[in-house]
Amino acid sequence: xxxxxxxxxxxxxxxxxxxxxxxxxxxxxxxxxxxxxxxxxxxxxxxxxxxxxxxxxxxxxxxxxxxxxxxxxxxxxxxxxxxxxxxxxxxxxxxxxxxxxxxxxxxxxxxxxxxxxxxxxxxxxxxxxxxxxxxxxxxxxxxxxxxxxxxxxxxxxxxxxxxxxxxxxxxxxxxxxxxxxxxxxxxxxxxxxxxxxxxxxxxxxxxxxxxxxxxxxxxxxxxxxxxxxxxxxxxxxxxxxxxxxxxxxxxxxxxxxxxxxxxxxxxxxxxxxxxxxxxxxxxxxxxxxxxxxxxxxxxxxxxxxxxxxxxxxxxxxxxxxxxxxxxxxxxxxxxxxxxxxxxxxxxxxxxxxxxxxxxxxxxxxxxxxxxxxxxxxxxxxxxxxxxxxxxxx
Numbered sequence: 001x002x003x004x005x006x007x008x009x010x011x012x013x014x015x016x017x018x019x020x021x022x023x024x025x026x027x028x029x030x031x032x033x034x035x036x037x038x039x040x041x042x043x044x045x046x047x048x049x050x051x052x053x054x055x056x057x058x059x060x061x062x063x064x065x066x067x068x069x070x071x072x073x074x075x076x077x078x079x080x081x082x083x084x085x086x087x088x089x090x091x092x093x094x095x096x097x098x099x100x101x102x103x104x105x106x107x108x109x110x111x112x113x114x115x116x117x118x119x120x121x122x123x124x125x126x127x128x129x130x131x132x133x134x135x136x137x138x139x140x141x142x143x144x145x146x147x148x149x150x151x152x153x154x155x156x157x158x159x160x161x162x163x164x165x166x167x168x169x170x171x172x173x174x175x176x177x178x179x180x181x182x183x184x185x186x187x188x189x190x191x192x193x194x195x196x197x198x199x200x201x202x203x204x205x206x207x208x209x210x211x212x213x214x215x216x217x218x219x220x221x222x223x224x225x226x227x228x229x230x231x232x233x234x235x236x237x238x239x240x241x242x243x244x245x246x247x248x249x250x251x252x253x254x255x256x257x258x259x260x261x262x263x264x265x266x267x268x269x270x271x272x273x274x275x276x277x278x279x280x281x282x283x284x285x286x287x288x289x290x291x292x293x294x295x296x297x298x299x300x301x302x303x304x305x306x307x308x309x310x311x312x313x314x315x316x317x318x319x320x321x322x323x324x325x326x327x328x329x330x331x332x333x334x335x336x337x338x339x340x341x342x343x344x345x346x347x348x349x350x351x352x353x354x355x356x357x358x359x360x361x362x363x364x365x366x367x368x369x370x371x372x373x374x375x376x377x378x379x380x381x382x383x384x385x386x387x388x389x390x391x392x393x
Contacts, residue, residue, distance in 0.1 A: 003229035004275035008244035012075040012111050014347035016368050017378045032382035042081045046089035049246035054092040056260045061099045067267045068101045069274040073145045076109035076132050103276040104133050106141035112344035115155050116360035117322040143277040148300040156187035166281050170298040180337035182233035183287040194281040198239040205238035222265050229271040235280045308349040313376040351375035
């Protein structure tokens with residue numbers, strides 16, 4: 001049997017908060033959502049990444065109709081924004097869905113940290129997300145990926161309760177120890193649930209090190225994949241943000257053509273084949289149990305929760321937000337509940353990270369704010385907008 005290469009692409013854009021959102025806006029009952037910036041960014045990313053890369057995938061599927069297998073996870077709120085501001089981009093994803101060669105995963109609707117802070121909200125968001133995927137793409141997801149691949153034994157329990165069959169996680173050395181990331185595993189308490197692992201070294205070669213490692217060595221990644229196949233690897237997970245192609249690395253860098261050539265080379269290989277997450281859990285057995293009591297993620301050097309919950313600003317804002325959950329939901333006010341849910345997006349806390357060096361540069365790249373402190377002020381004011389609207393007039 002050929003070694004399966006599992007491409008997973010994450011697609012997400014948050015509803016960003018106005019940088020100058022203040023106490024006075026709160027008093028005037030003005031929305032904290034920065035519609036202008038959100039519209040500009042979704043259109044830019046659609047034109048630079050989603051449309052050209054989707055077109056390449058559609059061409060490959062037309063050429064190799066039974067051999068291309070790719071999976072995506074789109075947050076609920078990026079689907080909303082494409083419907084409103086970039087319908088042609090959403091249409092291109094729907095065309096991919098109609099080929100039968102693309103699998104769509106389940107996740108939290110708002111790309112939230114609810115798996116850590118609210119079991120109830122986590123379940124609600126996953127069910128809400130499954131509904132929009134079914135309505136938009138005609139698929140009922142059976143494989144789950146959490147926000148930024150956040151995972152722990154407790155999250156495995158929650159996912160199992162939701163009836164899902166597999167979870168995408170990062171293949172972190174400190175968790176795997178002597179094990180290889182290139183096999184399936186299962187949570188210790190749920191042997192029927194599959195864990196599909198990211199090979200972070202190869203994934204990050206493409207996602208982060210393309211200009212240095214791969215651009216002038218066209219066959220390097222392919223050769224590494226073939227070497228792993230010869231060593232008996234079963235599933236090699238290449239997981240990354242879809243915006244890698246054309247947005248993080250511009251089209252002019254050649255990265256979209258690189259992806260096309262890589263996929264075509266895998267299809268033509270005698271030792272490799274493309275497979276979706278559902279394919280691999282149907283083809284392979286678990287190679288044992290993994291117990292992960294402390295949450296992991298694919299973010300930053302630490303690969304833990306510190307990208308979102310690690311400094312006093314992040315912690316206080318997140319704790320205040322989730323402390324309002326019961327009161328907000330008790331109002332049965334759709335607009336207020338919706339506003340609260342928008343603020344659960346992990347991006348808002350991510351922008352308030354204070355890390356330095358390479359991780360800090362990545363945080364700053366994604367942030368629409370001039371500094372983490374500016375992000376914190378805007379986020380806190382938006383949360384206090386929720387709190388203000390809970391107060392009796």
